[in-house]
Amino acid sequence: MLERLRRRHVPVRIGSRRGEPPFSWTDESTWVAALHEIDRVYVLHPLIGAPDTADQVARFSTKAAAAGVSRLVLLTAHGYDESPEQQAVESAGTEWTIVRPSWFAQNFDDDFMGFRTLLRDGNLTLPFRHAAFAFVDADDIADVAVAALTESGHHGKAYDVTGPESLDYFEVAERFSQILGRSIRYTPVTSEQFVDRMSDLGSPSDPGAVFAADDDVREAVAHGVNEALGHPPKSLDSYITTMAATGVWNPAAD
Ligand SMILES: NC(=O)c1ccc[n+]([C@@H]2O[C@H](COP(=O)([O-])OP(=O)(O)OC[C@H]3O[C@@H](n4cnc5c(N)ncnc54)[C@H](OP(=O)(O)O)[C@@H]3O)[C@@H](O)[C@H]2O)c1
Numbered sequence: 001m002l003e004r005l006r007r008r009h010v011p012v013r014i015g016s017r018r019g020e021p022p023f024s025w026t027d028e029s030t031w032v033a034a035l036h037e038i039d040r041v042y043v044l045h046p047l048i049g050a051p052d053t054a055d056q057v058a059r060f061s062t063k064a065a066a067a068g069v070s071r072l073v074l075l076t077a078h079g080y081d082e083s084p085e086q087q088a089v090e091s092a093g094t095e096w097t098i099v100r101p102s103w104f105a106q107n108f109d110d111d112f113m114g115f116r117t118l119l120r121d122g123n124l125t126l127p128f129r130h131a132a133f134a135f136v137d138a139d140d141i142a143d144v145a146v147a148a149l150t151e152s153g154h155h156g157k158a159y160d161v162t163g164p165e166s167l168d169y170f171e172v173a174e175r176f177s178q179i180l181g182r183s184i185r186y187t188p189v190t191s192e193q194f195v196d197r198m199s200d201l202g203s204p205s206d207p208g209a210v211f212a213a214d215d216d217v218r219e220a221v222a223h224g225v226n227e228a229l230g231h232p233p234k235s236l237d238s239y240i241t242t243m244a245a246t247g248v249w250n251p252a253a254d
Helices: 002-007 028-035 053-066 084-090 112-121 138-150 169-180 191-201 208-212 224-229 236-244
Strands: 040-044 071-075 095-101 123-126 157-161 185-188
Touching (some): 002 138, 028 053, 040 053, 040 138, 053 071, 053 084, 071 084, 071 138, 084 095, 112 123, 138 157, 138 224, 157 224, 169 185
Parallel strands (some): 040 071, 071 095, 123 185
């Protein structure tokens, strides 16, 4: 995001607990300074759907509008339609756009829920048998968000941002095997086994999102990338190919 906005010569303030001034969702006293002389905000809450989140987003959006913010772009999640967080942003009185992505492809190299380590070990394990997801490349999410922040024509739109195909984890493992040129297995596990595995890995994972998904659902492909940007989304294969070249999933890598 940052790199994309800077390339467009857009001045940016990072709203982070480590930013200057610092911003924290859980410390409302940090919000006014973070919003000072800000015109547009990319609203990303790490705990979308958690009990206090909609209230925080509502209070933040109201404060942002009062501080002079003219446009809010909210990131939520694919399938989380008409959420209370979305309604809060839509009713703040600013221009707004909602970006609802599927699972990020980048989770696989970010060690999201231990994925990077599992892939290095050659055995992906999750508590799914049938569920399929339309994995989206974070580059596409960032491009949609930047377009919504900087261009006209996106006000009042909710973009469901997914990749071009819906894949279950057996299919995901096959793609990794083909592209990495070594066997990557997929082993469905129980929720309890998954939690134990994550705990063994020392992963700071929040498995709530995984468990909330319905294992019978094959997530539909949506067309938000095309609608917002006028081109198709990147595939999971292209992501795996690009990242494989960095060695991130090599068994011997750190
Ligand atoms: N990962 C996925 O597959 C996926 C799929 C669909 C939707 N989403 C949504 O996308 C968003 C980002 O997901 P993610 O997996 O990238 O999340 P994440 O890595 O857990 O967190 C994103 C950022 O939230 C910031 N943060 C955490 N606590 C904060 C606080 N109290 N105040 C201010 N900032 C705080 C952190 O920045 P600092 O440490 O710099 O403060 C962190 O960089 C979430 O809303 C999630 O629901 C994710």
